[in-house]
Amino acid sequence: MSLIELENVVIGYRREAPLSPPIRLQVNHGDVIGVLGPNGAGKSTLLRSILGMLPPLEGLVRNPAGRRPRIGYVPQGHRLDFAWPLDALQVVLMGRAGLAGVGRFYSRADRAAAQARLESVGLGATARQPFRSLSGGQRQRVLVARALAVDPELLVLDEPTSEMDPAAEHALLSLVSTLVTEKQVAVLFVTHEISAAAGFAKTVLLMDGAKRFFEAGPTEQLMTSERLSALYGRPVEVRRENGRTLIWLSAQQPAAGGAP
Amino acid sequence: MSFWDARFLWQEPMIAALVGAGLLGYLGFFVVLRRIAFVSAALSQVSGLGVATAFWVGSYFGVSPHDATPPWFSPAAYALVFACLGAALFTLPSRSKRVAPESVVALAWLVSSALVIVVLSSPRIAQEAHEIGDLLFGNAVVVKFEHLVQLCVVAALVLVMHGVLFKDFVFASFDPETARSLGAPVRGLDLALHMGLAVSVAVSTRALGAMPVFAFLVLPAGAALLFSEKLKVVLVLSVTFALVAAGLGYYLSWEWSLPTGPVMVALAAAPWGVAGIIKLVRRS
Numbered sequence: 001m002s003l004i005e006l007e008n009v010v011i012g013y014r015r016e017a018p019l020s021p022p023i024r025l026q027v028n029h030g031d032v033i034g035v036l037g038p039n040g041a042g043k044s045t046l047l048r049s050i051l052g053m054l055p056p057l058e059g060l061v062r063n064p065a066g067r068r069p070r071i072g073y074v075p076q077g078h079r080l081d082f083a084w085p086l087d088a089l090q091v092v093l094m095g096r097a098g099l100a101g102v103g104r105f106y107s108r109a110d111r112a113a114a115q116a117r118l119e120s121v122g123l124g125a126t127a128r129q130p131f132r133s134l135s136g137g138q139r140q141r142v143l144v145a146r147a148l149a150v151d152p153e154l155l156v157l158d159e160p161t162s163e164m165d166p167a168a169e170h171a172l173l174s175l176v177s178t179l180v181t182e183k184q185v186a187v188l189f190v191t192h193e194i195s196a197a198a199g200f201a202k203t204v205l206l207m208d209g210a211k212r213f214f215e216a217g218p219t220e221q222l223m224t225s226e227r228l229s230a231l232y233g234r235p236v237e238v239r240r241e242n243g244r245t246l247i248w249l250s251a252q253q254p255a256a257g258g259a260p
Numbered sequence: 261m262s263f264w265d266a267r268f269l270w271q272e273p274m275i276a277a278l279v280g281a282g283l284l285g286y287l288g289f290f291v292v293l294r295r296i297a298f299v300s301a302a303l304s305q306v307s308g309l310g311v312a313t314a315f316w317v318g319s320y321f322g323v324s325p326h327d328a329t330p331p332w333f334s335p336a337a338y339a340l341v342f343a344c345l346g347a348a349l350f351t352l353p354s355r356s357k358r359v360a361p362e363s364v365v366a367l368a369w370l371v372s373s374a375l376v377i378v379v380l381s382s383p384r385i386a387q388e389a390h391e392i393g394d395l396l397f398g399n400a401v402v403v404k405f406e407h408l409v410q411l412c413v414v415a416a417l418v419l420v421m422h423g424v425l426f427k428d429f430v431f432a433s434f435d436p437e438t439a440r441s442l443g444a445p446v447r448g449l450d451l452a453l454h455m456g457l458a459v460s461v462a463v464s465t466r467a468l469g470a471m472p473v474f475a476f477l478v479l480p481a482g483a484a485l486l487f488s489e490k491l492k493v494v495l496v497l498s499v500t501f502a503l504v505a506a507g508l509g510y511y512l513s514w515e516w517s518l519p520t521g522p523v524m525v526a527l528a529a530a531p532w533g534v535a536g537i538i539k540l541v542r543r544s
Contacts, residue, residue, distance in 0.1 A: 051441040073441040084293055084434050085485060085494045094431045098442030102449075103424045130489040150442065 002026040003069040003154050003186055004050060009059035011042055011049045012209070018057055019045050019209030025216055027154060029184040032176075034191060034201030034219070038232055042209035043190040044076075047156055050188065070098075072147030074157040077140050082132035088142045089127040092118050095149030117145040121175060136163030144172060148179070155179070157189040161196060169193075173200050194236070198223050198245040206231050223247070263514050270510065273467075276403040276411055277506040277524070280464040281476050283415040285502025286422070287457055288481030289495055294433050296350075298362065299454070300461055300477045302369040303346050304470050307462035309372040310342030311335040312379040319384040336410065336466075343462040346372075347454035351447065403467050414463045418456040429453055430491075468506075468521070475525040476502045483531035501531050 008022035019042030027033065027050075035043045048054040049061060051073060063069065072095065095117070096110040118124055121141040126134060131142060140163050147155055155176065161169040173196065179185045191197050197204055197219070204222050207214045208231060215222060223245060228236035235250035263270075291300055314335040323333045331337055346368060350361075379385070422429065432439045432449040440446045464473045480501035484494045509524030 048437075053437065053440050068443070071441055073438050075435065075437050079437070080435055081293070083485065084430075085489045085491045086430075086434065087490070090491065091434075093427075094435065094438070095442075097427060097431050097439065097444060100427075102428050102444065106427065132489070146438075156441070 001064050002028045003063075003065070005062040005064055006050070006056075007060045007062060009049060009056040009061060011045050011054070012057050013045070013054070015057055018212070020207060020214045021212050022059060023214055023216075025205070027186050027188060029153070029186055030180055031186045031188075031203060032180055032201050033186075033188045033203045033205060033216075034197035035189065035205045035207065036191065036194060036197055036228075036231065037207040037209075040209065041207050043207060044158055045209070046205075046207065047073075047158055047188070047190060051156060069153040070150050072150040072152030072155045074140075074143045074147045074155075074160050076158050077136065077143060077163055080139075084131070086131045087128050088118060088123060088131055088134065088138075089114055091131050091142050092146045092149050095146035098150060113151075114145075114149050117148040118142070120148065121145045122171065137165060137168040140164055141168070141172065144175070152185055154186045154188065157187070159190055159192065161191065161193055169196065176200075194223075194228065194247045195245070198238075198247055263511060266514075270514065272405060272408050273403040273520075274507070274510050276408045276467040277472075277510050278503055279408075279411055279415050280468045280473070281502040281506030281524075282499050283411075283418060283460055284464060284473060284476035285480045285499040286419070286495065287460055288477045288479075288502070289484075289498055290429065290433060290453060291457070291477045292481040292485065296365075297474075297478045298365050298369065299350050300457060301474050302350075302365045302372070303343050303454075303458045303461045304465050304473060305369050305372040305376070306346035307339040307343035307458070307465060308470075309376050309379070310338035310340070310462070311466075312376045312385075313342070314338035315385045316379045316382060319382075336463075339462045339466070340459060343458035344455055347458035348451060351451045351454050353447070407463075407467050411463050411467050414459050418460055421452065421456055425449065425452065468524075472506075472521045472524045472528075475528045476505070479525075479528040479532065480505065483535055486532070486535035502528065505530070 004027045006023050006025040008024060010018045010020055010022055012019040023046075035046060037043050045054065049056050051071060052061070052068070089111075092114040093106055093110060096106055096114060100106055100110055115124065115127060118127055121144055123138060123141055123145065126138065126142075131139060134142065140160060144157075144160065147157070157176075161172060164172065176187055177200070180187060189197075189201075201219050203216060204219050205214065205216045206222055206227060213231075215227075223238055225236055225238045228238060228247070237246075237248050237250050239246045291297055314329075314333055314337070317338075318329065318333040321333065323329060329335070349368065350365060428439075428444060428449050429452075432444055432446045433453075436446045436450075439449075461473060461477075464476075468476075481494070481498040483501055484497035487497055488494050505524050505528035509527045510520055512518065512527075513520040513523040
């Protein structure tokens with residue numbers, strides 16, 4: 001049984017300016033779905049609709065199990081206000097707020113779970129360090145730990161590796177891969193790192209709100225030079241070698257624009 | 261007469277100053293970190309409009325402000341209702357990208373301020389204008405016992421609410437998007453936070469005065485954030501700075517015959533100076 005189903009969902013903020021055609025999508029246990037598109041394509045808006053923060057303009061977001069799955073959400077780190085005097089552990093503990101319930105205090109088990117999640121992202125020693133004093137990559141890992149503290153069935157990540165160096169990015173993606181394999185957690189992530197999406201996602205969603213374009217399918221099928229070049233309006237080269245996918249922006253001008 | 265010998269004169273205002281300062285010093289933590297300092301100023305003005313309106317409405321029904329007022333003409337009730345309506349207005353999500361939330365706060369502050377002046381200039385309540393002014397803007401030197409009781413009750417209720425919902429207020433304030441994704445009632449929490457602030461501001465303003473209330477909401481918490489990066493320490497420092505400013509401010513104003521409110525404000529600002537000096541010394 002799938003975790004979430006989108007039935008002809010049209011996303012956007014205003015009816016007169018929808019950001020997608022009707023979308024049909026199923027998110028199942030163990031799925032890894034990458035969302036790609038240029039700036040302003042509506043990627044984060046799609047996540048907000050799936051998270052229930054923004055009602056769709058049309059269609060339905062269904063929970064086939066009859067209840068909302070537990071969702072761990074990693075927002076874009078730069079949106080947070082670093083003036084708050086919180087340490088890393090206090091930020092991770094917020095992931096337990098939904099499980100603890102409104103008006104209830106965190107239990108010892110919540111604190112132990114938060115500490116364990118912090119250790120799982122390699123930051124156990126920074127538990128009492130101020131969140132704002134951590135590097136961009138460390139803060140992002142704290143936010144991932146907070147999402148894991150939810151004990152998620154679905155992990156939703158909005159540009160999770162944007163502030164990370166390649167080593168930290170690799171470590172994070174490995175951690176998420178382990179979760180997918182061991183716990184059948186579904187992952188939905190927005191990224192501008194096309195290579196990361198190609199190497200990590202089993203399914204990709206290509207979208208561009210301005211062109212009202214949306215396409216979903218297996219990564220190998222959709223990650224082609226033609227589609228990506230048309231999506232980004234620049235020539236994108238895709239080459240597969242020894243089981244790896246190499247993707248880079250070409251210096252040439254695009255041969256053709258418009259939706260793929 | 262020494263300060264201690266005259267305690268029958270200052271006991272109630274001093275208790276009111278300490279209770280109000282402690283409450284506002286705590287709430288200031290959220291006011292400063294949510295960057296809503298001017299929401300508190302606007303709420304103070306909106307509650308003042310409530311007081312003025314109560315007198316104006318009462319004048320049509322022959323209610324004298326010097327007599328016991330029935331609840332439906334009570335300035336305190338009007339102040340609370342107006343402040344709560346203001347809090348609800350500021351909690352509404354902004355649907356327009358063209359109008360910044362600060363503009364709505366500024367609009368409320370300006371319109372309330374102007375309307376208070378208009379209402380007070382009405383010939384129907386001209387004789388009570390001075391008395392209304394005291395009710396609107398407070399007077400930290402003299403506090404009626406009933407106002408002290410109201411302040412203590414409000415402080416107790418607001419602090420109990422915060423005791424229960426503290427973790428939720430922090431989460432919904434720090435990262436409302438993620439809080440919403442976990443099913444937290446962020447708008448309800450915002451409303452509760454703003455309502456608590458509105459009621460506290462409305463009641464404190466009458467007891468302490470508009471300027472000290474604004475100062476206690478902004479200065480101690482802002483200074484505490486300069487001294488520490490730990491949540492509990494910031495909270496303790498914020499409340500302590502506010503209490504010291506209120507208590508010492510009252511004492512010094514008595515001893516040196518200075519106006520009470522401004523002395524409290526100056527002392528509430530003092531930790532900023534200390535933080536600045538420490539920073540300079542560390543740099544050098």
